[in-house]
Amino acid sequence: MSDVQNKQSPYPVIHALECKACGRCVLDCPKQVLELGKVLNERGYAFAVYKGEGCSGCGNCYYTCPEPNAVEVRVPKVPKKEITEA
């Protein structure tokens, strides 16, 4: 999970413990802002991490992830600006 979050931008929340490091989210991220980390989680997987900025809030990583609890995407409401999916 990235520590630095711009409250106005969408961002993924990766639950490190639940990630099995299959890398599907990395492949399906249109902004290429996800990568597999170098640190192992408790279960022994080098979990995916968010590079910290650039998430468009499309939800691709959530949908392509096979683990129901591993990733969620939070999209703050921005009244004027429309959120677009790349």
Next chain:
Amino acid sequence: MAGEIQKKCVDSGREKVFKKPESMNDVYVRKGGAAPTATHYCPGCGHGVIHKLIGEAIDDLGIQDRCVLISPVGCAVFAYYYFDFGNVQTAHGRAPAVGTGISRARDDAVVMSYQGDGDLASIGLNETMQAANRGEKMCVFFVNNTVYGMTGGQMAPTTLIGEVTVTCQDGRDPDCAGYPLHMCEILNNLTAPVFIERVSVSDIKHIRKAKATIRKALEVQRDGKGYAFVEILSGCPNNLRQDSKESINFINDQMEKEFPLGNFRDRTAEVSPLIRPDSDFSKAKLDEIFNVSSGIEYAKPDPDFKDCLVKIAGFGGQGVLSMGIILAQAGIFGGKNVSWYPSYGPEQRGGTSNCSVVLSANPIGSPVVYNPGILVALNRPSLEKFGKDVKPGSYLIYDSSIENYTPPAGVKTLCVPAVDIALKGGSAKAANTVMLGVILALGKTELTEKEFEKAIAESFSDRPKLIELNLKVLKAGYEWAKENLK
């Protein structure tokens, strides 16, 4: 696409969140173990992706309380860990039969079966086709990953030509193992199905299409319109020795070539809800169906009565099974708990058959009799087969036509001229009734003559002419035994 995002995700007011559907559990308490929040699926497995799509569609349609998932044999055998609604886990390939039962019993249920290619296209092929042909109200999610996953990556009915698995190490050879089965195309030949579509969950583009299709198939169930079949091309990176990239490419480039995606049928707009008559499971109705009319529901308490275990054996056609039924019926009239347990070959006549009858004042644990208190053997093979099971002190009754038989030591043996007595009474076929008379005379059943007579009358109620003959023969058997029992 902004509008679509709003529809898809949880709106908490301040932000929208893409996350695990409500109809899936937060913690998989049934799974337990060291990682109770993770699925048991391998990294990159398609099942988790599909589970989430199903869960999300159920959330969206508001049908969670009506849902029953039938989980298969295969990796998704544990689907009940993850979903927070009804689930029945069935034997291999039998999901359509169980789904049919649930759908017929609960007309309002949203029945889903979730099956892999081994489960559905191999052992379950017949049941799948029959359920589809009947247009059962169920939604079938057919997860096709071209391989038996749970058992370690063996060739499946859907394995591609040339694809290597552990049981086709040089690739699937059609001359030896045939061709991949196309389930959508096969089912599309049937009249009843309402919705048939093949989708893929290889990558995000395909997942989003699959999501809409899964939702549509569940809408068919929500509206009770009939049978929906969704084939989902999915990855098994672990068994196919692929990483995620290779898995995606394999599905997109090779599987899709063999299994073209697309809608095969969508009759949702033209069909109306299928209304089946209500199932009546009331006791009165069941009693009527099974012709239960005795009125005695519980055995009379009798602490002194010792369970009476009877085995009756002979040729098919000698009245072995019906003799057991009459004895059990007499037991019911005498206020006992009874069981009758037949065992016979495929022959109507000539094969050997036997039945076990238990009379008890207590609930009967098992209807199977291994060491009978009374063995009735009407022919030599059954005497030889079961005679050795009779313990000292128990009774062994056999027909006198069986000569030169040496019974086990300590067994009380009665060699009854049953056929002769029956012939004198009017019919050789009544030899079984002679034996009933002998059992009556032994007194081990503690049943009365009246109760045996009533049971015979009940048993022959559709052939009244035979009642008198059998009552006469019963008496003759009883009297023979009284005379010969010392």
